[in-house]
Amino acid sequence: YLGRIVQDKGITEIYQAFQVLQEKHNNIYLVLTGTIESSNSLPIEILNSMKDNKNVHFIEYSNNVPTILNLYDILILYSYREGFGNVCIEASAMKLPIIDADIPGLRDTVVDGETGFLVEPKNYNKLSKAMERFVLTENLAINQGEKGRLRMETYFSSEIIWQLQYETYCKAMNEIG
Numbered sequence: 001y002l003g004r005i006v007q008d009k010g011i012t013e014i015y016q017a018f019q020v021l022q023e024k025h026n027n028i029y030l031v032l033t034g035t036i037e038s039s040n041s042l043p044i045e046i047l048n049s050m051k052d053n054k055n056v057h058f059i060e061y062s063n064n065v066p067t068i069l070n071l072y073d074i075l076i077l078y079s080y081r082e083g084f085g086n087v088c089i090e091a092s093a094m095k096l097p098i099i100d101a102d103i104p105g106l107r108d109t110v111v112d113g114e115t116g117f118l119v120e121p122k123n124y125n126k127l128s129k130a131m132e133r134f135v136l137t138e139n140l141a142i143n144q145g146e147k148g149r150l151r152m153e154t155y156f157s158s159e160i161i162w163q164l165q166y167e168t169y170c171k172a173m174n175e176i177g
Helices: 012-025 046-050 064-071 085-093 124-136 141-153 158-176
Strands: 028-033 055-058 075-077 098-101 116-119
Touching: 012 046, 012 124, 046 055, 064 085, 075 085, 085 098, 085 141, 098 124, 098 158, 116 124, 124 141
Parallel strands: 028 055, 075 098, 098 116
Antiparallel strands: none
16 A cells, blocks of 8 residues: 555555455565554554554655555555545556555546456455455466556556647637637
């Protein structure tokens, strides 16, 4: 995970899903990158449990997103609400598969089953099952990551976004007169 460490980002569910997986697979790690915020904070018992878990690692916020994402095998953004998952597009650029909550905004960043998985929000059991697919299926992360990179280049490259913005502004100006 990469972002603000708050309740609304689904961190509790991510950790609960991780705990389910950790019972079966002891060689997995959860890396949370971001600032632990006091507003909209995690339940103290969850935060303390994560800090006591030797397989959970916290990395302070960094503007160097590529370096952080290079540490990951997958990216999970399990937010309750999100405008658009820019970090998901950045992860796709790094050939990382994504697990997103199936909510508006995030569902635009992943093709379910192809570049990652969309999971019903606030359901740590379903999230755990999606996470476990990467543990159990050899090369799934690599294959989905490569498809995600191709999708990012096709639909979300800077040049494409700039051209679409330009066309939108031109259309708006023509409508104004």
